[in-house]
Amino acid sequence: MIMKLDQLGAFIEDQCWSGYGVAPISDVEVALKKHEGIFEEWLKQGYQAEMSYLESMKEDRYHPENKLPDVKSVVVLQAWYGSEGQGNVAQYARGRDYHKVLRKKLVALSDWLRGQGEGIETYVSVDSGPTVDRVLAEVAGLGFFGKNSNLINPSNGSYFFIATLMTNAEIPATERRRMPGCGDCQRCMTACPTGAIVAPRVINARRCIAYLTIESKEGIPVEFRSMIGNRLFGCDICQEVCPFNEGRAGRQEIRMDELKAESGVGDSLDLAGILAIENDGQFLERFAGLPIMRAKRRGLLRNACIVAGNSGDKSYISPLKTLIQRESDEMLMEHAQWAIKEIENKAT
Numbered sequence: 001m002i003m004k005l006d007q008l009g010a011f012i013e014d015q016c017w018s019g020y021g022v023a024p025i026s027d028v029e030v031a032l033k034k035h036e037g038i039f040e041e042w043l044k045q046g047y048q049a050e051m052s053y054l055e056s057m058k059e060d061r062y063h064p065e066n067k068l069p070d071v072k073s074v075v076v077l078q079a080w081y082g083s084e085g086q087g088n089v090a091q092y093a094r095g096r097d098y099h100k101v102l103r104k105k106l107v108a109l110s111d112w113l114r115g116q117g118e119g120i121e122t123y124v125s126v127d128s129g130p131t132v133d134r135v136l137a138e139v140a141g142l143g144f145f146g147k148n149s150n151l152i153n154p155s156n157g158s159y160f161f162i163a164t165l166m167t168n169a170e171i172p173a174t175e176r177r178r179m180p181g182c183g184d185c186q187r188c189m190t191a192c193p194t195g196a197i198v199a200p201r202v203i204n205a206r207r208c209i210a211y212l213t214i215e216s217k218e219g220i221p222v223e224f225r226s227m228i229g230n231r232l233f234g235c236d237i238c239q240e241v242c243p244f245n246e247g248r249a250g251r252q253e254i255r256m257d258e259l260k261a262e263s264g265v266g267d268s269l270d271l272a273g274i275l276a277i278e279n280d281g282q283f284l285e286r287f288a289g290l291p292i293m294r295a296k297r298r299g300l301l302r303n304a305c306i307v308a309g310n311s312g313d314k315s316y317i318s319p320l321k322t323l324i325q326r327e328s329d330e331m332l333m334e335h336a337q338w339a340i341k342e343i344e345n346k347a348t
């Protein structure tokens, strides 16, 4: 069955996505073949750190037919996020959990599509599913790979989420416009405080503050702690410095209310309040349904110790001492002790 693009476009517009593109599976397969090699090289270098799920999902990520045998078209959707404040929470994590928000929309889109004809099948995925989101978005014409590895839309920058729907319906491909590239610019590579952008478009997650503060379950190596600065959860430095994002943070039209900072934690979290979270119940009460959940209580408290230490603010010494008395987790105690020392050193 061949689905008309204008009907699909109208439905997507009503759902408040910021944009979309459609690619035929033949183009997707060509791109995935190339990127499978890039991914294997990345794994070989150990740049995935402890994210072993990426490797275990490899077969499905690079072979969409594993999930939908007769896949013909891939619809890739884009949703802007972000706010103006220069806080300690990364832009993408300020609103409600985008996995849930976008997935709900994708399921509604999928139901609608299946209702358009007999035998239409779909498969949907957002971020944590087995899809290589940036590659699919690039093939669908939504942007180009920047040296910071983010997908950049030349008119609107890179502060957007990517979601995917695959279908066995034949949907006409959207037009692909010619994309610029980074040219001689190297701002992100120079600005990254930890040297995580090891070559243009190649990120070593072991050094990336986004990985260290969100995904890592371990203690954060001392060498990176001062470089983390006030980044409590995630990192936007390589996007903030990008000329394609200039004047964009907080000025995009975020069409899904749930993705706006005011629907979630906003741009900043109060450190003393975080250090005082005593148990998982309190953590859940505060962060259920929000991206912050990903770090778990242990990860967020670990990060809060580092940010408190980097602040040099003596008022954090007391909540840090309380944390040391309260917790039995050696990793957390060590981070709090480190923070107290940092604050004391900065005061002398």
Ligand code: B12
Pocket: 035, 036, 038, 039, 042, 051, 054, 090, 091, 092, 126, 127, 128, 129, 130, 131, 132, 133, 134, 135, 145, 148, 149, 150, 151, 152, 158, 159, 160, 161, 162, 163, 200, 201, 202, 203, 205, 208, 210, 211, 214, 215, 233, 234, 235, 236, 238
């Ligand atoms: C694992 C992961 C991470 C890891 C690893 C990051 C990474 N760069 O891989 C960590 C935790 C560090 C992370 C951080 C962030 N992430 Co993340 N992450 C992912 C995830 C789950 C997989 C990414 C992946 O496949 N990596 C494997 C490596 C090999 O791919 P890559 O680094 O993207 O590199 C690509 C390009 O650089 C390019 N490339 C490399 N070399 C070459 C050479 C040539 C010649 C060419 C043409 C291309 C090319 O191809 C690579 C892909 O094959 C995706 C969701 C998904 N399911 O795909 C989200 C995703 C990439 N993340 C996203 C976001 C928002 C972020 C953060 C901005 C969050 C934050 N503020 O803290 C940061 C950005 C850090 C950065 N500079 O990348 C968005 C990106 C949206 C966008 N516009 O690009 C995604 C797509 C989630 C989503 N669905 O919206 N992330």
Ligand code: SF4
Pocket: 148, 191, 192, 193, 194, 195, 196, 197, 203, 207, 208, 209, 210, 235, 236, 237, 238, 239
């Ligand atoms: S997210 Fe931060 S640490 Fe990671 S590559 Fe970008 S600037 Fe570097």
Ligand code: SF4
Pocket: 146, 147, 148, 149, 181, 182, 185, 186, 187, 188, 189, 238, 241, 242, 243, 244
């Ligand atoms: S900062 Fe410069 S080099 Fe980095 S992604 Fe943006 S345009 Fe490309």
